[in-house]
Amino acid sequence: MEPSIGDPGNGEPGAGGPASAATPAAPGSSPWRHQAGLLGAAFAVAAAVIAAGLRFAPQVSAYAGLNPWVFAGLLGFVLVLAGACVLFAASLPTSPSSGHAHDENRMPAGRGLTILGAVLGLVGLGLAALAVLLAVVLPAPTQRIMVQFTDLYGRVQLEYCPTLPGSFEATASQADLVGSSTILPVKVSGETCGDPEYTDGVWIYLNRDSVTVSDRP
Incomplete structure (x- = not known):
C-alpha cells in the first residue's frame, strides 16, 4: 500500500507532523x-x-x-x-538567535x-x-559695577545720599542692568552714601539717563 500524503513516513508535512509547531514570533513584536x-x-x-x-x-x-x-x-x-x-x-x-519562541525570554x-x-x-x-x-x-544674580554721574543735577537731588560722589562702586541686579527701565536701582555702602548708619548698605534709584555704568575695574 502506498503511503498517504499525510503519512509522516514519507517526510512530507501532515496534520501531526513537525510543521504544526508554533511559529516563532516576528522580530520587533x-x-x-x-x-x-x-x-x-x-x-x-x-x-x-x-x-x-x-x-x-x-x-x-x-x-x-x-x-x-x-x-x-x-x-x-x-x-x-x-x-x-x-x-x-x-x-x-x-533578530533572535534561533527559531524557538522562548528565545525572547x-x-x-x-x-x-x-x-x-x-x-x-x-x-x-x-x-x-x-x-x-x-x-x-535663589536670589537674583547681582554684579559689582562702577557708576559715574553724567548729570550732576541728578546727583544732588538724591534724597538719602545727598553727598554721594560723582563716581562710586555699587551693586546692581543683573536683570536691572540689562533691562530697559528708565530707573536703575543700585545698592551702595553706608560709607559711599555718606551715612554710616546704613550698615547693610542702601538701595538708591538712579535715572539711567544721568549715569554711565561699567564693570568694576
Missing part, C-alpha cells in the same frame, strides 16, 4: 520595544524643552561660577537626552535597556524640575 519607542519620543521632546529653557534663560554671568540651577538644568538635559537615546536603541528590532536586553532609559529620563526630569525650583527660590 515585543511590547517592551513598543513602550521603549513611546518613552524615547516623550523624553526627546522633554530634552528639547529643557534645551530651549536653558537657551532663553536670563544671563547668569554675574555669578563667580556656574549658577546652581543652570548646572542642574544642564545635567537634567544630558540625562533626559541619554535616556531617550537608550530607549530608541531598545526599540530597535533584534533568554534575551532580556530590550527589557533592561528600556528600564535603564526610563530611569535616566526620570532622573533627568527630576533635575530639570529642581532647576526650575532653584531659579525661583
Whole structure:
C-alpha cells in the first residue's frame, strides 16, 4: 500500500507532523520595544524643552561660577537626552538567535535597556524640575559695577545720599542692568552714601539717563 500524503513516513508535512509547531514570533513584536519607542519620543521632546529653557534663560554671568540651577538644568538635559537615546536603541528590532519562541525570554536586553532609559529620563526630569525650583527660590544674580554721574543735577537731588560722589562702586541686579527701565536701582555702602548708619548698605534709584555704568575695574 502506498503511503498517504499525510503519512509522516514519507517526510512530507501532515496534520501531526513537525510543521504544526508554533511559529516563532516576528522580530520587533515585543511590547517592551513598543513602550521603549513611546518613552524615547516623550523624553526627546522633554530634552528639547529643557534645551530651549536653558537657551532663553536670563544671563547668569554675574555669578563667580556656574549658577546652581543652570548646572542642574544642564545635567537634567544630558540625562533626559541619554535616556531617550537608550530607549530608541531598545526599540530597535533584534533578530533572535534561533527559531524557538522562548528565545525572547533568554534575551532580556530590550527589557533592561528600556528600564535603564526610563530611569535616566526620570532622573533627568527630576533635575530639570529642581532647576526650575532653584531659579525661583535663589536670589537674583547681582554684579559689582562702577557708576559715574553724567548729570550732576541728578546727583544732588538724591534724597538719602545727598553727598554721594560723582563716581562710586555699587551693586546692581543683573536683570536691572540689562533691562530697559528708565530707573536703575543700585545698592551702595553706608560709607559711599555718606551715612554710616546704613550698615547693610542702601538701595538708591538712579535715572539711567544721568549715569554711565561699567564693570568694576
